[in-house]
Ligand SMILES: Nc1ncnc2c1ncn2[C@@H]1O[C@H](COP(=O)(O)OP(=O)(O)OP(=O)(O)O)[C@@H](O)[C@H]1O
């Protein structure tokens with residue numbers, strides 16, 4: 001498929017789908033009456049049902065499943081010049097994964113310390129940042145959901161949302177300006193005499209972790225807010241009346257109730273942080289270790305898509321496994337998260 | 340230790356709105372005390388002040404003689420049962436009941452024993468493992484009581500706990516509550532807007548209206564000897580006749596009302612010229628004419644036969660509120676027909692003249 005045809009298809013197909021869908025629903029409305037509590041087929045009519053199934057099915061297949069499968073397949077093949085693809089040297093191999101662990105496609109006597117370290121550091125730091133995010137957001141969410149009056153709530157929401165209108169890259173650069181050697185923070189601290197020499201916030205990765213913590217703060221606040229908001233105030237007062245100190249109430253009444261929201265917020269933030277690219281690229285110092293830029297480099301510096309796929313796949317699987325284990329440990333089902 | 344609850348000139352304001360005005364009363368240890376009043380009169384506000392969720396804007400709350408100012412709800416010897424119960428939905432019945440004990444660090448074994456005792460007290464033995472969502476309304480009610488009793492409060496505060504139940508269950512739970520109170524022997528402070536509930540259960544009742552405590556007394560004295568027009572009209576059925584006092588002597592007063600001169604007892608010492616209301620309860624009226632200032636005549640608007648009594652509704656001075664007369668079965672006299680004019684009489688000894696004031700809305 002030539003690139004022009006591909007481009008046209010990408011632009012036109014969604015529009016076409018929307019148009020067709022709209023036309024069919026308009027027709028359906030005229031023919032059938034009010035949709036009641038019936039089965040999927042009866043509710044939508046045969047034509048629309050078939051269309052929905054096909055559209056959603058094809059879309060999932062084309063845009064989500066196939067590319068992923070393709071990547072998986074890619075990761076088990078060696079990097080070859082285009083001419084040799086599909087040739088006799090294009091066999092299934094574990095060499096890309098071997099490279100991640102041993103730093104070589106053939107040897108296994110030495111570990112690939114740089115990549116391994118970055119990988120585990122990324123997972124560890126993401127866990128830490130998720131926990132930090134939770135610690136910051138829980139009081140905010142609790143305040144918004146149970147304490148603040150409607151007027152104060154609106155102001156708070158606005159204050160939380162407005163910074164996120166600025167896109168991620170700009171926000172990261174703004175932090176770089178603040179944390180730079182001649183940045184706002186250093187200048188300020190030196191002006192009031194707290195420090196005499198500028199601190200290298202970027203080299204020390206302080207900027208990176210701050211940026212990453214800030215990047216997905218909102219994504220933690222809203223699921224928490226939603227969950228805590230539906231808790232009856234009287235339950236908190238009942239616990240207090242029975243003699244519970246405030247921390248006991250949070251630990252045993254509010255948090256268990258908000259568990260699905262906590263799980264949703266934490267898994268989202270963890271996944272997004274572990275997979276963040278812009279913040280590490282912009283805020284990372286010269287010696288910073290974050291796994292996503294390494295994956296990126298596999299694709300675009302080393303031009304080794306096979307290895308890049310393997311790396312991306314490793315990160316994805318580890319994150320999913322980790323999240324599932326944590327959910328299991330806290331006895332939260334996947335269904336509850338979406339509540 | 341005695342746990343008298345004392346309100347000493349308690350005023351509670353929300354901003355510029357005064358929800359409770361200058362409430363003073365003393366509730367004795369072991370008493371079943373009710374606050375009775377229409378919706379919005381400040382009952383919950385008083386209860387929340389006793390339990391410590393609100394501080395009085397003026398005045399003091401004392402429990403067992405100790406001023407409670409600055410002492411939080413978790414430190415007071417009170418336990419509150421909320422209007423909506425507020426059981427913890429994610430905990431089992433036993434965990435709910437044992438929550439207060441867990442907070443106090445009571446070890447598992449002792450806690451289990453105490454929870455079992457309480458389950459027996461509320462007649463739900465063996466129900467500890469149930470989830471709150473599996474319980475009926477009445478059972479939830481009892482679990483809420485057990486949860487509050489578990490921490491051995493000296494005062495149990497109940498905020499209209501029966502209002503969500505259906506009539507039958509409500510009547511059953513009234514007895515149940517009274518029984519539990521007698522068994523545990525602690526002070527119960529009970530809130531209701533249902534006068535029947537207050538009259539049947541309480542040792543004493545405080546009748547409230549618009550943030551003011553109008554009268555405190557046992558059920559009989561509140562019914563028989565109301566001190567204000569509001570109490571007379573709120574507790575039990577009553578027929579008000581408004582007018583001006585034209586004579587007052589020998590403990591009686593006569594008012595000039597739109598239906599003529601009427602006489603009643605003058606306990607509150609109204610004097611000639613005062614605006615006043617004369618109250619006659621439906622069961623005080625009898626059919627037939629009588630004394631000049633103890634009878635009136637009017638048109639029968641409606642006749643309602645209710646088995647042991649028949650209610651007659653006569654056109655009264657207020658077109659929206661007919662005069663209600665109950666005629667017991669076997670009273671001898673024949674019941675007048677709808678649309679006819681009839682005379683009714685009453686013994687002025689049983690009618691009350693009170694200073695004019697706001698009446699309870701129906
Ligand atoms: N937190 C508050 N802020 C402002 N006004 C309040 C507050 N709480 C109660 N009020 C007002 O105080 C008055 C008394 O309220 P309260 O809840 O004590 O009534 P109540 O007698 O318990 O009524 P109900 O029988 O309907 O429960 C009401 O007019 C209410 O609007």
Ligand SMILES: [Mg+2]
Pocket residue numbers: 382383384422498
């Ligand atoms: Mg109330």
